[in-house]
Amino acid sequence: MKKLCLAAMVAATLLGCNVGDEVVxxxxxxxxxxxxxxxxxxxxxxxxxxxxxxxxxxxCAENLPVGNSNECYIPEIQGNIDIAVAKGRIKVEKQTDRVVIHTVEAMQFTTHNAITDGEIISLTLNEKTDDDYIMTMNNSNQITFKGMLVNTADNDATYWSTESTSPLTYRYNINEVHPYITNGSAIISGKDNQHFTWSADANGYISVTR
Structure with a gap:
């Protein structure tokens, strides 16, 4: 069963396995x-x-009444952000004080980042991979999250997970070059419970500490 789940993750289907943390x-x-x-x-x-x-x-949640849900494809973002979305779909559920977000179809993307060399990366925020894989955004645009990423083009299937430790604030307006997140922190975890912290400052600059 575990081999089947691993194969599903590499294929980015990521359905029905509930082993995200175990795989990482x-x-x-x-x-x-x-x-x-x-x-x-x-x-x-x-x-x-x-x-x-x-x-x-x-x-996707714009003008959505409380208690309703919506599904949307994840579009490309114009600007300086180094993500080229290949495919992906999310479901949003509007609650009184927040929006709950899951990936219905894992977001697959490429980036020029040095550790990927143009290979395909997949991000899942789906409770079918693990019960607590989710993103939320409150009415002040603060986001919390836990999810898993995998380098799907790597022969060894490189996995890592990330989880917010303090909420980050999503910022965007039509005068900005691209959206960004600020004023919060998260951890990235790897094998054997190894992890490090990444943080975003008020300008969206990302820093890391072991």
Whole structure:
């Protein structure tokens, strides 16, 4: 069963396995042996991918009545953000004080980031992968999240997960070059419970600490 789940994740179907954390724990990135530059690159990819999902969710939930849900494809973002979306679809559920966001179809994307070399990355925020894989956005545009990313073009299938430790604020207006997230932090986890922290400052700059 575990092999079937791993195969499903590599194929980005990510349905019905409930083993996301287990896969990262046993087959995740070896954080202790990564350089500081590699940590920064993983953090940048992760923050950019989450920002793309946050913008898609914000747009998808626009004018949605409380108690209703909607599904939308994840579009390309114009501007300087280094994410080219290949495909992906989200479901948003409007609650009184927040929007709950899941990926119905994992977001697949490419980036020029040095650790990927143009390969396909997949991000899932889906409770069918693990019960607590989710993103939320409150009425002040603060987001919390837990999800998993996988380098689907890598022969060794590189996995990592990310989870917010303090809410990050999604920011975007028509005068900005691109959307960004600010004023919060998260961890990235790899194999054997190795992890590091990434943070966004008030200007959206991403920094990392071991």
């Amino acid at each position: 724990e046993h087959s995740g990135i070896d954080i202790d042996n990564l350089s500081q530059a590699d940590l920064q690159n993983y953090a940048n990819i992760t923050a950019d991918a989450l920002t793309v999902v946050a913008k898609a969710a914000k747009d």
